[in-house]
Amino acid sequence: MSDDVIKLFVEDARAVSIEDTAKILNLKFSARGHEHPQPCPNCGGTDTFAFNTKKEKWNCRAGGIGGNDGIGMAAHCADLDVRRRDGLLEACSIVLDRDIPDEGERESDQDRAARLQRLEERRQQNEADAAARADSQADFREKERAKARGIIKASSVLVDAAPPQGRYYLRYRCNGFPDASWLRVGANVPYWHGQDERGAPLELFSGPAMVAPFIGPGLVEIGCHITWIDLNEPPKFRPKLFGLTKDGIAAGLVEWAFGDAPPPDVDVADGLYEPLPAKKMRGSKKGGLIPIGGHPEARRWVGGEGIENGVAFGLWEGWRQDTFYFAAGDLGNLSGPAEPSSRFAHPMLKKPDAKGIARAVMIAGPKPKRDQQADDAMWIGDQVDELVLLADGDSEPVMTAAAMARARARHQRPEGQPRRLIPIVWPRAGYDFSRMAVEAGE
Numbered sequence: 336m337s338d339d340v341i342k343l344f345v346e347d348a349r350a351v352s353i354e355d356t357a358k359i360l361n362l363k364f365s366a367r368g369h370e371h372p373q374p375c376p377n378c379g380g381t382d383t384f385a386f387n388t389k390k391e392k393w394n395c396r397a398g399g400i401g402g403n404d405g406i407g408m409a410a411h412c413a414d415l416d417v418r419r420r421d422g423l424l425e426a427c428s429i430v431l432d433r434d435i436p437d438e439g440e441r442e443s444d445q446d447r448a449a450r451l452q453r454l455e456e457r458r459q460q461n462e463a464d465a466a467a468r469a470d471s472q473a474d475f476r477e478k479e480r481a482k483a484r485g486i487i488k489a490s491s492v493l494v495d496a497a498p499p500q501g502r503y504y505l506r507y508r509c510n511g512f513p514d515a516s517w518l519r520v521g522a523n524v525p526y527w528h529g530q531d532e533r534g535a536p537l538e539l540f541s542g543p544a545m546v547a548p549f550i551g552p553g554l555v556e557i558g559c560h561i562t563w564i565d566l567n568e569p570p571k572f573r574p575k576l577f578g579l580t581k582d583g584i585a586a587g588l589v590e591w592a593f594g595d596a597p598p599p600d601v602d603v604a605d606g607l608y609e610p611l612p613a614k615k616m617r618g619s620k621k622g623g624l625i626p627i628g629g630h631p632e633a634r635r636w637v638g639g640e641g642i643e644n645g646v647a648f649g650l651w652e653g654w655r656q657d658t659f660y661f662a663a664g665d666l667g668n669l670s671g672p673a674e675p676s677s678r679f680a681h682p683m684l685k686k687p688d689a690k691g692i693a694r695a696v697m698i699a700g701p702k703p704k705r706d707q708q709a710d711d712a713m714w715i716g717d718q719v720d721e722l723v724l725l726a727d728g729d730s731e732p733v734m735t736a737a738a739m740a741r742a743r744a745r746h747q748r749p750e751g752q753p754r755r756l757i758p759i760v761w762p763r764a765g766y767d768f769s770r771m772a773v774e775a776g777e
């Protein structure tokens with residue numbers, strides 16, 4: 336009879352899912368997906384331990400152990416040995432959140448105290464390790480920001496700099512440039528790509544570039560945006576750059592050098608070389624913005640993703656005295672992340688899945704994510720009453736429209752405060768504002 340009670344107790348525990356066990360153990364759940372990596376409560380480490388609520392599995396790389404039931408997972412996390420009867424019953428008791436029936440064997444009070452002591456020490460060690468990792472990430476970020484400030488300092492104010500390429504670039508791209516001192520230009524800005532045999536970064540080339548600071552609230556420089564310039568490369572007037580890929584290295588090809596002819600199209604199509612962006616960011620951009628014209632104290636702000644469209648629109652408006660012109664750097668920083676439940680299927684676009692079946696492309700929705708961080712998107716001055724958002728006309732229109740609607744919702748003032756006027760301005764279909772400005776200028 337007493338044996339049956341214990342058997343039933345163990346069977347009840349076996350029926351508890353990995354998910355319920357993880358909740359009882361206070362394990363961490365990732366925001367998305369079924370896989371939940373984290374430090375092992377027993378062994379420590381970074382992402383050594385994980386459980387999967389769909390596959391009903393858990394494993395610990397540090398302990399070299401895993402399984403597919405809650406009892407085993409609870410036992411490992413609580414440092415219990417399930418091969419011993421008292422260990423097994425303790426683990427069942429944790430999973431069920433119930434005392435072991437009187438008929439069962441328990442671990443002695445002394446063993447229990449020693450075990451809980453070990454786990455508490457482990458918990459403290461895990462916390463200390465996590466804090467140390469956060470510190471080293473903060474160090475890295477601070478170093479990157481210092482590098483960005485160095486690049487800004489080494490460049491000169493575009494509007495009256497000796498190197499003329501910045502002014503020419505903006506004239507060619509936007510039909511003019513702002514009479515403000517935010518944007519800068521460098522005659523020889525190095526472009527780093529790849530590593531040498533010892534792991535040191537390689538300089539692919541150095542050349543003229545427009546340099547723009549990213550500023551946070553309080554106008555602190557947190558990063559910089561660099562656009563390399565090649566006035567002989569219409570229509571974008573940026574150098575064409577190529578890097579050797581892993582496949583290219585494996586095929587025994589040599590690194591493309593600046594000044595070389597572009598690699599054969601077939602090599603690029605085969606993924607042996609890849610085109611490299613002629614724009615880069617250093618330091619942080621998240622939460623920051625690129626000032627273009629006017630001052631952030633203005634009550635009217637105008638801007639979109641890129642510098643060129645902001646310049647074109649500012650020129651078209653005649654650089655209004657009451658307005659601050661800016662760029663967010665990219666669409667994500669302009670609009671912030673989307674609420675996952677507002678994701679929707681694109682009405683036309685389809686993409687083949689792993690099995691080759693055409694599926695609708697999913698688009699990040701128009702609703703801002705709940706509980707956002709202040710730096711999940713660019714900052715807006717508290718005093719701003721009118722925020723004019725510039726849409727990109729040459730990006731995919733449905734995705735862009737959803738992102739612009741999200742930006743408008745995100746940058747509105749909280750309920751109960753005076754509303755901001757936030758119009759979204761679109762260029763002519765298939766155009767962006769800079770191309771319209773250039774054609775109008777011709």
Ligand SMILES: [Zn+2]
Nearest residue numbers: 375378395398
């Ligand atoms: Zn472990």
